[in-house]
Amino acid sequence: MPTTAADQLEKQQYRIVGGTGAVKLCHWMRQKLIYGRPCYKEEFYGVESHRCLQMTPSVNTCNCRCLFCWRFHGMIGLEGADSPEPEELLEGCIREQKLLVSGFKGDERCDPAMWEEARRPNQVAISLSGEPTLYPYLGDFIGLCKRKGLTTFLVTNGTLPGVIESLSPLPTQLYVTVAAPNREVFRKLCVPQSVGAWNRIEETLSLIASLDTRTVIRHTLVDGWNLGWEDEYAKLDLAADPMFIEPKGFVFVGDSRSRMTIDNMPSHSRVREFSERIADRLSMDILMEREDSRVALIGERGSQLKIV
Numbered sequence: 001m002p003t004t005a006a007d008q009l010e011k012q013q014y015r016i017v018g019g020t021g022a023v024k025l026c027h028w029m030r031q032k033l034i035y036g037r038p039c040y041k042e043e044f045y046g047v048e049s050h051r052c053l054q055m056t057p058s059v060n061t062c063n064c065r066c067l068f069c070w071r072f073h074g075m076i077g078l079e080g081a082d083s084p085e086p087e088e089l090l091e092g093c094i095r096e097q098k099l100l101v102s103g104f105k106g107d108e109r110c111d112p113a114m115w116e117e118a119r120r121p122n123q124v125a126i127s128l129s130g131e132p133t134l135y136p137y138l139g140d141f142i143g144l145c146k147r148k149g150l151t152t153f154l155v156t157n158g159t160l161p162g163v164i165e166s167l168s169p170l171p172t173q174l175y176v177t178v179a180a181p182n183r184e185v186f187r188k189l190c191v192p193q194s195v196g197a198w199n200r201i202e203e204t205l206s207l208i209a210s211l212d213t214r215t216v217i218r219h220t221l222v223d224g225w226n227l228g229w230e231d232e233y234a235k236l237d238l239a240a241d242p243m244f245i246e247p248k249g250f251v252f253v254g255d256s257r258s259r260m261t262i263d264n265m266p267s268h269s270r271v272r273e274f275s276e277r278i279a280d281r282l283s284m285d286i287l288m289e290r291e292d293s294r295v296a297l298i299g300e301r302g303s304q305l306k307i308v
């Protein structure tokens with residue numbers, strides 16, 4: 001029997017939900033439950049790693065082919081799959097997450113109270129795999145999460161400004177990945193599948209300051225590809241005026257290993273050096289950093305870091 005993309009994803013511990021949705025336990029869920037180690041977003045923003053639902057509404061569907069993407073690169077959707085309604089998507093993801101978390105029950109390293117909490121997510125990371133703004137009911141899905149008391153982090157490549165502008169409500173925190181300082185690097189590294197993608201990212205950046213939510217620009221840094229150009233990155237950041245900027249080193253994992261080498265992973269000191277240059281140009285500060293995740297948080301001193 002031929003292997004489908006869905007079969008491949010299931011083998012990688014994804015659980016497909018309602019056609020185009022998927023959930024997968026985050027690496028940091030295990031780290032938190034077994035070793036008490038949170039992800040950097042818990043330290044920076046106060047999300048609880050063991051109560052975070054890492055999911056996507058548009059698995060295996062993207063309009064870019066970033067060379068650094070961890071994910072399977074046949075980003076052409078799943079055969080014959082329809083987009084689930086928001087209720088089906090959220091309920092299905094929570095149900096599957098509970099089943100995935102059940103594997104930790106009885107592990108003597110896992111605190112039972114924390115395990116119980118892990119079965120009741122209070123935060124949704126809308127990222128995982130694929131571009132979530134391609135999901136047609138994204139605003140309704142975020143609204144449903146909000147009504148159920150779940151905070152939402154949406155991570156987008158910024159190529160669909162019309163969708164971002166029309167989101168109602170907005171997510172608790174909006175991440176826009178800017179993984180290139182200019183059009184040329186973007187074309188080579190992010191391999192957009194449609195014309196005008198860079199112009200649309202610039203359009204998204206011009207919207208950020210007007211969005212009534214927490215906003216973050218993420219610079220995913222790949223040594224030998226997009227690390228440097230601090231003047232150009234700072235110009236983009238200045239125009240966008242987000243609450244925070246997160247320079248983060250590329251990590252050599254998943255499918256990116258077939259396109260990159262370990263030498264493309266910048267050290268934390270290079271990420272830190274880049275961050276200092278950006279902060280300097282924007283008259284901002286490095287507010288926090290986490291060496292093992294090769295990430296820094298740039299913003300204005302006194303900013304409200306925690307989501308609640």
Ligand code: SF4
Pocket residue numbers: 026027028029039040041042047048049050052053054125
């Ligand atoms: S915020 Fe991100 S890194 Fe942290 S637990 Fe959720 S999905 Fe994982």
Ligand code: SF4
Pocket residue numbers: 062063064065066068069070071129130131157
């Ligand atoms: S935009 Fe995100 S999901 Fe799409 S190819 Fe790039 S890294 Fe992967």
